Amino acid sequence: MSDVFVIAQGGGPTAVINQTVAGAVLEARKRFPSARILGARHGVRGIRNGDFVELSRLTDTDLRRLADTPNAGLGSTRDKPDEKYCAEILDGLRKVEAKAFIYIGGNDTSGTLAILDKAAGGSMTFLHAPKTIDNDLVENDHTPGFISAAWFVAHAFLSTDLDFRAMPGIYVGIVMGRHAGFLTAAGQAWRRDERDGPHLVYVPERSFSTQQFLADVAAMRDRHGRCVVAMSEGVHGDDGKPVIESLLGDRVERDAHGNVQLSGGDLGLAVQSALTAAFPKVRARVDTFGYLPRAFSGLVSPVDRQEAFDIGAFAIATHAEGSASIALRHEVGQGSGKTVLARVPLDAVAAKTRLMPADFLAASGTALAAPGRAYFDRLVPAAPDIFTGIL
Amino acid sequence: MSDVFVIAQGGGPTAVINQTVAGAVLEARKRFPSARILGARHGVRGIRNGDFVELSRLTDTDLRRLADTPNAGLGSTRDKPDEKYCAEILDGLRKVEAKAFIYIGGNDTSGTLAILDKAAGGSMTFLHAPKTIDNDLVENDHTPGFISAAWFVAHAFLSTDLDFRAMPGIYVGIVMGRHAGFLTAAGQAWRRDERDGPHLVYVPERSFSTQQFLADVAAMRDRHGRCVVAMSEGVHGDDGKPVIESLLGDRVERDAHGNVQLSGGDLGLAVQSALTAAFPKVRARVDTFGYLPRAFSGLVSPVDRQEAFDIGAFAIATHAEGSASIALRHEVGQGSGKTVLARVPLDAVAAKTRLMPADFLAASGTALAAPGRAYFDRLVPAAPDIFTGIL
Numbered sequence: 045m046s047d048v049f050v051i052a053q054g055g056g057p058t059a060v061i062n063q064t065v066a067g068a069v070l071e072a073r074k075r076f077p078s079a080r081i082l083g084a085r086h087g088v089r090g091i092r093n094g095d096f097v098e099l100s101r102l103t104d105t106d107l108r109r110l111a112d113t114p115n116a117g118l119g120s121t122r123d124k125p126d127e128k129y130c131a132e133i134l135d136g137l138r139k140v141e142a143k144a145f146i147y148i149g150g151n152d153t154s155g156t157l158a159i160l161d162k163a164a165g166g167s168m169t170f171l172h173a174p175k176t177i178d179n180d181l182v183e184n185d186h187t188p189g190f191i192s193a194a195w196f197v198a199h200a201f202l203s204t205d206l207d208f209r210a211m212p213g214i215y216v217g218i219v220m221g222r223h224a225g226f227l228t229a230a231g232q233a234w235r236r237d238e239r240d241g242p243h244l245v246y247v248p249e250r251s252f253s254t255q256q257f258l259a260d261v262a263a264m265r266d267r268h269g270r271c272v273v274a275m276s277e278g279v280h281g282d283d284g285k286p287v288i289e290s291l292l293g294d295r296v297e298r299d300a301h302g303n304v305q306l307s308g309g310d311l312g313l314a315v316q317s318a319l320t321a322a323f324p325k326v327r328a329r330v331d332t333f334g335y336l337p338r339a340f341s342g343l344v345s346p347v348d349r350q351e352a353f354d355i356g357a358f359a360i361a362t363h364a365e366g367s368a369s370i371a372l373r374h375e376v377g378q379g380s381g382k383t384v385l386a387r388v389p390l391d392a393v394a395a396k397t398r399l400m401p402a403d404f405l406a407a408s409g410t411a412l413a414a415p416g417r418a419y420f421d422r423l424v425p426a427a428p429d430i431f432t433g434i435l
Numbered sequence: 436m437s438d439v440f441v442i443a444q445g446g447g448p449t450a451v452i453n454q455t456v457a458g459a460v461l462e463a464r465k466r467f468p469s470a471r472i473l474g475a476r477h478g479v480r481g482i483r484n485g486d487f488v489e490l491s492r493l494t495d496t497d498l499r500r501l502a503d504t505p506n507a508g509l510g511s512t513r514d515k516p517d518e519k520y521c522a523e524i525l526d527g528l529r530k531v532e533a534k535a536f537i538y539i540g541g542n543d544t545s546g547t548l549a550i551l552d553k554a555a556g557g558s559m560t561f562l563h564a565p566k567t568i569d570n571d572l573v574e575n576d577h578t579p580g581f582i583s584a585a586w587f588v589a590h591a592f593l594s595t596d597l598d599f600r601a602m603p604g605i606y607v608g609i610v611m612g613r614h615a616g617f618l619t620a621a622g623q624a625w626r627r628d629e630r631d632g633p634h635l636v637y638v639p640e641r642s643f644s645t646q647q648f649l650a651d652v653a654a655m656r657d658r659h660g661r662c663v664v665a666m667s668e669g670v671h672g673d674d675g676k677p678v679i680e681s682l683l684g685d686r687v688e689r690d691a692h693g694n695v696q697l698s699g700g701d702l703g704l705a706v707q708s709a710l711t712a713a714f715p716k717v718r719a720r721v722d723t724f725g726y727l728p729r730a731f732s733g734l735v736s737p738v739d740r741q742e743a744f745d746i747g748a749f750a751i752a753t754h755a756e757g758s759a760s761i762a763l764r765h766e767v768g769q770g771s772g773k774t775v776l777a778r779v780p781l782d783a784v785a786a787k788t789r790l791m792p793a794d795f796l797a798a799s800g801t802a803l804a805a806p807g808r809a810y811f812d813r814l815v816p817a818a819p820d821i822f823t824g825i826l
Contacts, residue, residue: 057598097825109822115597119826199733206506331725342734354772431500434488435510
């Protein structure tokens with residue numbers, strides 16, 4: 045009887061999530077030629093509903109094409125299984141006689157796997173393959189998908205800084221990240237000196253004050269004639285109040301219940317409004333990057349691709365060692381060191397959030413310090429050669 | 436005495452605007468070794484203020500680096516000179532004994548040059564080098580900067596369509612373009628068949644009806660399980676009313692004077708609000724691409740680069756023929772034909788706006804027809820090889 049592996053994708057997309065699927069299938073093809081690899085459509089929902097695709101039937105060529113296609117090629121889900129749902133998933137896995145289940149996702153995903161692992165009582169192996177553009181998984185140096193997203197963000201801020209060099213003003217780019225500011229801070233990866241934007245970064249790891257923000261912007265305009273800002277969507281004040289209220293100040297409109305009347309709680313619009321009030325007649329522009337950086341087909345890092353692929357292969361190659369979360373570690377060595385894979389307990393990663401280390405940022409909280417610079421230097425592909433000798 | 440050429444950049448940036456500067460300087464260095472090339476900082480403002488950089492002193496290496504740097508490396512301006520301002524520009528040009536003035540910009544720029552040309556009465560040559568991501572210059576097949584921006588937009592919609600394939604819902608991406616819909620329509624450049632998004636495009640060339648939009652979205656969701664939409668920021672209704680009012684419907688809030696209470700007139704927020712009301716509980720996301728596509732350093736088309744460079748060189752090479760606007764023409768020939776440069780009168784381009792030809796769109800107005808497809812096929816770089824065989 046041939047072994048059965050089940051693989052699925054959960055949560056938000058990345059540019060390289062399908063690499064992990066291809067890595068697993070191609071490694072299984074090599075090591076366990078008779079094994080069947082079932083891909084569950086739309087994550088655990090597909091397992092519950094018996095909705096599988098036989099990935100082991102795909103040709104090597106199609107698997108390589110799938111690998112290079114961004115976003116979840118098997119479909120994804122935001123379902124967060126409760127106890128009953130977990131029992132149904134386990135049933136679904138047993139029905140197809142799964143030997144191991146590889147679930148590609150973030151910390152919610154490893155949490156689901158930890159629950160399933162306990163419920164299965166050793167009868168099946170559960171493997172978490174990491175993936176998130178937020179880069180917020182503990183036990184990992186960085187996560188697949190982050191490098192490509194960070195590369196986009198670095199290009200975005202390089203480009204808008206050049207734009208505002210040519211025509212002065214204030215620019216704010218709002219970047220995904222509710223808890224961890226890695227992706228936003230990556231905007232400063234390519235700064236050559238303090239004249240280069242983004243001149244200010246605001247991340248969820250530090251508390252946000254509107255008064256300080258407007259003062260920071262004014263100071264940068266005085267110094268550089270312009271101000272480019274990278275802001276996380278997750279910034280929040282000391283008092284726990286939504287930044288949107290603090291930004292709008294007296295201009296906030298409330299309904300009969302006292303709730304802020306800005307549909308969608310649009311941070312970008314609130315920042316725009318605060319800037320217009322504080323700097324009338326100054327060119328000020330706020331862009332919310334939204335979904336664009338997270339799985340952009342035009343900018344996929346080859347290193348990111350390879351690491352995501354290797355994680356899938358490693359999960360298959362080591363599945364006999366039991367349930368685990370695969371972790372991307374950085375080993376200091378010659379040159380910039382190297383990335384190695386490790387197996388860590390599912391519980392070590394589950395439901396935890398890794399924040400940016402405190403020493404990544406300068407005391408001001410609005411610029412990278414040396415350790416942060418070194419980290420992004422190592423991860424983000426090299427900057428294009430920019431000539432700014434005229435202005 | 437050595438000849439003096441003045442060059443400047445006006446209006447919004449593109450990814451290749453500096454190529455035109457480098458093309459002009461390198462061509463002048465070859466043809467007229469003793470000529471001086473002065474770059475005016477921040478467009479015509481630099482000419483008025485006597486703020487020049489001696490570009491002829493830059494090394495070939497630095498000129499090549501400048502060429503490959505996106506955004507206006509000389510600085511730009513939004514100034515629209517009136518008669519007095521034009522007289523000051525002419526004074527500024529005479530002060531440096533300019534033989535010819537090359538101004539890189541859109542249709543406003545050619546308008547300024549037409550005025551200067553009349554005022555100078557043949558004593559100086561005025562050359563317009565085209566540039567705009569809007570692709571809205573008459574006499575041109577396409578304009579430098581457009582191909583790179585269109586490439587970004589094609590990638591953005593390919594990526595978000597894959598995202599919504601993985602997790603169904605409604606996505607709207609709002610793209611720059613007040614009058615011409617070329618850049619928005621480029622979102623459909625890589626569609627393989629009607630299942631691929633964006634399933635709908637809305638451009639300023641066709642009138643927009645909220646009722647029809649919501650019905651279109653519902654129909655696409657029925658057919659494909661998701662709906663991805665490319666919308667120009669310039670869409671407007673039959674009645675000339677701002678679409679934002681029509682989108683918000685009864686939910687619109689007005690101040691004491693009856694004005695719509697949505698600061699900045701944010702189209703994205705209005706579309707989000709209309710979708711949430713019409714499709715409650717459906718995943719619906721609106722992203723405004725903002726400045727990101729227009730001069731993104733991560734995605735610059737080599738063809739776009741070369742064409743912009745060639746225009747600068749052509750302006751210098753043909754300056755003795757007198758004032759003109761340089762036009763990019765497409766000559767049908769073997770294969771996909773070729774791009775050639777032509778000189779057309781400044782007045783032929785000045786203050787005119789080229790819209791997307793009516794036959795580019797299907798009768799519905801929401802999808803490309805064959806002539807539109809052929810146009811974008813020819814211009815936009817090839818699509819990545821995407822595998823969508825599982826969902």
